[in-house]
Amino acid sequence: MHEASRREKLREIAALGVDPWGGRFDDRQWIGDIRARAAEVTYRLESGGELPLPELQAEGFDLRAWKSQHGAGTIVGPAVRAAGRIVLQRPTGKLIFLNIRDWTGDIQLFVGQKQVGEADFALAKQFDLGDIVGVDGQLGYTNTGELTIFAEKLHFLCKAVEPPPEKHHGLTDPELRQRMRYLDLIYTPGVLLRFLDRTKIVHAIRRTLAADGFVEVEGPTLHAIAGGAAARPFITHHNTLDIHLYLRIALELHLKRLLVGGMERVYELGRVYRNEGISPRHNPEFTMLEVYQAFGNYETMMELTERMILAALDAIGGGYRRPWGDAVIDFAPPFARATYDELVQQHAGVAADDHAALARLARELGFPPEGKHLDVIKSFVFEEHVEPRLTGPVFVLDYPASICPLTKRCRDNPQRAQRFELFIQGMEIANAYTELNDPDLQEELFRTQLEGLPEDESMARMDHDFVRALRHGMPPAGGLGVGIDRLVMLLTGAQSIREVILFPLLRPVD
């Protein structure tokens, strides 16, 4: 079978006195850095003097013709050391061309029998696609103008006993791409870069927060009460205490306790878990950022949100206009701002206080409005009719107070909550409040929220300790939540959340 010949080569490599699993390999340069040294390659004329080589990327460039034009000489370049996985191999008798890949790029190796000697050439004949090899050699160009390392010494660094995917098509089966992410990262163009961009985005966010004096903390992920959001939790059990515990569905309530405790600027960037459906925009575990700033409000958070996103874009490069599917998202600041009611008027064509018109529209959209509060009807219309039209980026301001249980009301209008959500391509990316710090009102709002829940969500409980913490005094504060996975989707052009989560949840197979 396919493994047998590779295992045979493994034995033959060992028989050559080489460890087929490799070892420490110091002082090698990344292929991207080596490629950047192309300009150091020159043409040394026998008649004396050195010529720089022309731009060799040009299609159809013929180095042979160029050389005969300029007279006899040799190509000289810097000595380099590289390591990478063999992704293509073209043996032509006593000469082998290899393409190797590290996480910065690909480069061609020229391995000639005469040039590397009998021993290394015997080793090179045992190479398979997928093996990891090292090389010492001179950077130069082949006759066809391809930047190439002309090997002088080869090093074997790791055998691949399994064959790689098809060399041209790679892995296309979406199931295999997720189950074998290690192959997807190597062989699907753009995948590794996207995940590296995710890291840069998260780092840019942390840098922005650190520069503003925020501290990062780690709250508990096992909660006795799953609070801070409305979602079904995962349930687990602690043996020694013999209690049910819930994986956290939000970061909010513990971070606010820290506000009470005097951590004036605090954030957590971490995983939350929601026992809900899986879709191109939902994974059961996903990454949230929550930020709390004492003596700020939701406008403080809006300004911070915009700065973090711009810093993330700067970190990955490519400007503020980003393709996303068939659309282009324009992140050029400042992001648009509009009130909730204005957007209802604009996109639904209905005045936000016109109860009858909203009810009519809700019914048309399949939502029976009878006996429902105006804000509930409006909220339905907003979600169904307005949100999909918010291609954004747009900050939606001043939500109806009755759907915001953790939010301070607007001073001039208690029917409005000091809350914004940032929408981009119909997706909610950020959600921020001026945090409610009135303990009695908070307790009352929790209570009415719990009363409204259906039977099967009765695991939601009042968090009395949180309310007690508020009674000890939480400074007025702005709070922000950001869905990191979705933000990364938008910034990197990914159409599915599975393209930005390294190991999305899949049903296990034996």
Next chain:
RNA sequence: GAGGAUGUAGCUCAGUCGGUAGAGCAACGGACUUUUAAUCCGUAGGUCGCGGGUUCGAGCCCCGCCAUCCUCACCA
């Protein structure tokens, strides 16, 4: 949870009307010191997702199950 699509060699994919299972890449043997998905000659490789059924005969038709993808519902 509902509906639709897909599942054939390690990978990417064909497979007509129900009649002996196909290609390319990868692999193996041979030729080749400037190739570019190298090329040329030859060889080998299959539980057609799993389980039933219909039929003289099933990759193909029927039933059930499994997995993945998409849409919807829940949700961010």
